[in-house]
Amino acid sequence: MQVFFQTIIGGVSLGAIYALVALGFSLVYRTMGLVNFAHGNVVTVGAYLASTFYLTAKLPFAVAMVVAIVVTAAIGLVIERVLRPLENRDFDLMLIGTIGFGIVLDALVIMIWGATGRAVPSPVQTAPLSLFGLRIRTYDLVVLAIAAVATVLLVLFLSRTKRGAAMQAVAMDHEAATAVGIHVGRSNAIAFMIGAGLAALAGGLVGPLLYVNPALGGTLGIKGFAAAILGGFGSIPGAIVGGLAIGILDSFTAGHFQGYSELVTFLVFTVIIMIRPTGVFGERTVNRA
Amino acid sequence: MTALSVEGLTVHYGGVCAVRDLSFEVPAGEAIGVIGANGAGKTSTLKAVMGLIPRKVGKLRLGDLDLSRTSSRDMVRHGIGYVPEGRHVFAGLPVEKNLLLGAYARKWNAETRATLAEVYELFPVLGEMRHRLAGALSGGQQQMLAIGRALMSRPRLLLLDEPSMGLSPKLVEDILAVLLRLRGEGLSLLLVEQNAKLTFEATSSCLVVENGEVAMRDTSEKLRHDPRVRQIYLGL
């Protein structure tokens, strides 16, 4: 039992990261009906930027994160602007377009930071907490807290602000949104910016948990995407549940199957998608494609 | 005084000419109807006025304002409200959010609240359902929501595309009552409809379009008894 709970705890912090990545996917999908396959690469860029500002520029961790988020948000803007002609036209082409951006970003990362990775020391130095005989790393708690705050802020933004409501309206009906005066392109650009910002947040936070390397975002991106689909694509609670589920699944498969954990995770994911393509919370968005 | 004047409106879809060199006027405070069979180009006409589809237009004026180069999202800022065919409410958002988004082009302030109260007064059922998701409303309620949403921008001219579509006769009566009341309040209306009764009763004069061109135009009272209308409109 002890091992069981320890495994869950081990999966939760990575799960929170997956959830953040999934949120970015879901937000962009919810607002503009696009799956951004470059999202994972944006995570990598975010991770490198945050670690560079933190380690090399010696900025405080929080400041380094903020700078990283701003820079990646700008990258998000560029991607949206270039692909804008395809919006509301060809879904598959746009998907391939984002893959193209992913290829470019991947190469840029290697060009700027090299092919080798780097370890990022944890910004929180306190010893692990012990609770009912379970060990909990303090940094894990920090990650959970930040992820929770980010989620709450996002929910508030979408439900309480004019811009947030407008962004959702665009996804539901872009023509009616235009008719009430919403600038669809600008709304999409903001969605992409926030999505990229969330990716950078995830990347920056994951630095101290994993080794930062060029392949980091690939794995995180795919698992985050899997999390988003598992929860129900476009759903915010779905992204959280899906992220945590994949994190915990990861943790268990790592315990039981060691090196084969990825294999098992993806097989389980495939089976779940076949049984319930709409995920846990999804229903209506699935037919949009 | 004219609210809207359109000259030489042409719309091409692919290789098809959906609307051909159409000209018409909506006098201020009046209601004009556009009727015709399915596929005659009625919806295209409205969408083209709003700039939602690519079009060519010689002259498009709202009062003294030239709108021929205005982007579709800015139409509402100049006072044109649009009720799309098939309602197109924001299904995943609550009723009140839908209405507030109708006022997107304006500041959300006390005045917006007042407009909201007016819309709820016009459609009491929307007030009762204000926290429900729009997608969960019945067809008639969604239609009211779509009209309410357009009214939230405090338009001078309201474009309505088939507000009676899919509604029962009783609900069509309700919609008619609302349109008459809005007209009474001085709003100009451009109504595209298939329901002959609704159109003739809500409007003062009508265009009958056929294959993207105006086949007839006259007062609603005269058209109502004109056998040729039935011939064009019902294809008999």
Add this chain to the structure above:
Amino acid sequence: MRYRIAALAVIAVAAWLLPYGLDSYAIHVVNIILIFSILAVGLGLCMGIGGQVNLAQVAFFGVGAYATAILTTKAGWGFWVSAVLAVAATVVMGLLVGTPALRVQSHYLGIVTLGLALAFTNWVTNAQIAGGAEGISAIPVPTIPGVDLSSEYLYYYLELIIFAVTLAFGLFIVRTALGRRMRAMRDDALAAGSLGAEVPVLRMTAFLLASIYGGIAGVLYAGLIRYVAPESFSIANMFLLLAMVIIGGRQSLVGCVAGAVVLYLVRELLVDYPTAAQIGYGSVVVLVVVFAPTGLAGLPPRIRQALRRRRGGAGEAARLGEFRPYEAVEAAAGDEPILVADAISMHFRGLKALDDVSLSVDPGEIRGIVGPNGSGKTTLFNVISGLYRPTRGRVRFRGRDATGLAPYRLARAGMSRTFQNLRLFGDLTVEENVLVALDRHATWQSWRYVGRPISVLRRDRDLHRRAGEVLDRYGLREFAALPPKSLPYGIQRRVEIARAMAAAPALLLLDEPAAGLNGEEVRQLSEIVRSIRDSGVTVIVIEHNMGLVMSLCERITVLASGKVIAEGLPAEVAQNPAVIEAYLGDSMSSDDLPTLPEVAR
């Protein structure tokens, strides 16, 4: 034609002589390019022709290569035996990876296939049998008596022959029945299904083909390099492959090959600057997607079109011919109705689109279904033709229960339909649209492509002849080679009816066939529909044009708000107060309704 054969001969000779001009490194590069070309053709068949997003092609490649490596080095079997088994293993893998396509499409399929590709890399990096991260070396040289395949020059000829065969086979598929059906499914799976194309089988076929090509490429790779390691089958290579297909033009196999050649050469030129090369091809993918979605393969037609435009409209515009009526047959005396809808209800999240609708249509009848917009007419068609499964109620077609049967099964049982908003296959020509409907062979019979290619060709020639007859009958001959979207609306409507009739149905469903037609076209339409009925086909028509309905239909069913409010002869229905109220508004009191027009019945 002669020009083409000459060009082909020149290419063949050039390919044969190529090694004489190349040093040993260059021939190695050429060998790799050929392998990538085979992979790209496979991916093009799956994604470009079949429309199935497949990000696991590199895993198929890996399975082929690894299976060869394992079987030759660990099991000690001969190269060719191992090769056959390796391709078989890849096919199994392909079918497994393709299974999710039966349930999900587009980006969902993208992530699932990508995930499974990662699962594969994960397995080979860890599995002992696959040699872990070091991979497997010392794969034996494939043997052909008298030929030393350890020489890359001679290996080139082996690859060249296999490449030529696989490319030719791919083109053979694309240009005949199977490929046409796959392209139809890609353009519009829904319409393809309602014309009898077995969409699930076709999706699996797309993956099957992709895996065969992947497996063959893998075997060749193992034989060429004689060493396999996980990084050769990484996601980065998957994206390179994807870039080749997109830049080359995914809908053209030759384009895919061109993409593979160009991209690999560029990568080779920039071998010292791999990241710069990657940035380059990534950017080109983005640019191609935005500005030239058809890729390199789309350039020649574009240029040709531009030239033609500059020269001005030299060619004569195609003209619509007369419709040639079907031969009338004596109506088969059957008392059993051909279609019975029994108490159908269809609810969409609380909205009652259909509420207890019952309908019975006799053979040889023309039935009209009318009602105001939004009254549920099209929903009823969708239930009848199998696109929706009704919430309640049953549908019986030709005496058998047909409730919720897949559209392609209903189509094969003799039901055919048109769509309100025209669902012609946009990237197929008018003739191909008709060909898809004419082809009644089951997709599983496609084994003939391997076993009896001549019979496939013969059958295709027969289909073309029959398509010609259909086009002649509908006066569409001059439009045969044109894409439907370039045609005027009225002609597109006629193409859709011709297509639906090409499927030789017993029951034809027409959804607003007169929408957007002018008076003369409506008259022709009514002539066509009557002739169709006289040929023994039962017709149900949804229509707004009351004149057409009244003059054409024997019986009329009126829907309003999802319910049947009246049914009967046109004259009866037209006088029914409930109908006038619902359909015309009650100001149109029944006495000012016009009398029925005197159109010959």
